[in-house]
Amino acid sequence: MRPKRPTLFGSSPGAGQPFINGRPCGVARRSGIRFANSTGGSGIGGPMNQSATSAASRTGEVHQPGQPFVGYRSGILHIESLPLHALAEQYGTPLFVYSKAAMLAALGAYQRGFAGRNAQICYAMKANSSLGVLQVFAEAGCGFDIVSGGELQRVLAAGGRAETIIFSGVGKTRSEMHAALAAGIGCFNVESEAELDVLAATAEAMRLQAPVSIRVNPNIDPKTHPYISTGLKGNKFGVAHEDALRIYRHAASLKALRIVGIDCHIGSQITDSTPYLEAMERVLDLVDAIEAAGIVLAHIDFGGGLGIDYNGDQPPAADALWQRLLARIDARGYDDKKLMIEPGRSLVGNAGVCVTEVLYLKPGEQKNFCIVDAAMNDLPRPAMYQAFHAIVPLREAQTQREKTAYDVVGPVCESGDWLGHDRQLAVAAGDLLAVLSAGAYCMSMASNYNTRGRAAEVLVDGAVAYLIRQREDAADQMRGERLIQR
């Protein structure tokens, strides 16, 4: 959809209130209303929600993650106080829209879990690295987990403080180390012995000491998609549990390094507490051994990985999970340690949607296709991991019409360019749909494949919409390219 003339966003009826399916459904909580889930979880889906057809879609019901910040009011899908169709009219489609309140609510669950503790929440910005999103977390007091020199520059540009940054990743270059040392980041999460030596040499040349933690691989199966399991022996991440003590001793012998902690990260979209609890015991065993060797660890960084609801998934709440983990830490006598975590998806995933317009319906003998203007370059997760994202109409009236099963696909010239298989939809060309749970690993993984400009992004705060990224055009994409000069 091409943007129309600017629309004014006043407050719509009931503005400022959470909502769900246009129906009052709950009792008062702080804001005066508490809302229950409309459809409940399908309980199926497994790792990455690969099931193309959810229980909800088979029954014609559509599961709606993101509530109460994304939901229907008077039959119109809103994000916070704003109707999504009005944002699409103003900014065009495909359009990513994020709820600031949803991000802060997700952060609040972690903050509650750590209340009264010495802890630092470092947002894993790879999940969504747009400046406006980083600004929300910087202003809320978060640190950042970065994995590149580019991410370092983004954090600093968004107002993040260098000393709250931790730098993860298996392939840090010398120049990235140099930039991070010059900026004064809080910690390098080192992933190999070879990296340790290069970091020490880089710091020495700058006459600085690099703060380090070593990422240990606890060899725990997080029971998630293989592409996002990171804590198993066969993964490229971290150092093996059995090598960790030796590598810590080596680090302690290097004068240009200052050991500050230990870290691990076992995977992503984890919906079960057990792998976390098991990994915690393994890491604490190492803390016992490392401190017995006379090396003091000021902090324990437990990574990120907590899953979100895509299709009825029921991950533990962040505060409940951390209550259990903190109890284990305390029971083992480490209540004095500073705790660090690196959540990404769980802070932003369900705060975002991608609004897309139906371009064409293409009925077929075997399948019906609903061709929309968003594609795998905007939303790569279905193509990459067979991931499930709920797809819902912007006007609930559409859900009451006769439904047909469609494969929702984009315009990219690949059969892998699909956003949803077998979705029950009542749609016509020109209708608008929202792809839900699109706040994490969508825009940050978007590409220009097929010379498609990346989508615009809007951040909503109550009844106010901020354009935080303008739509990319072809000139933006060709900037920096050169014709051959003869």
Ligand code: LLP
């Ligand atoms: N810390 C480290 C060292 C990581 O590698 C990651 C994610 C995180 C923290 C944050 O994990 P989270 O809380 O977001 O689960 N593109 C995939 C996910 C890749 C995750 C990579 N590492 C997806 O779309 O599902």
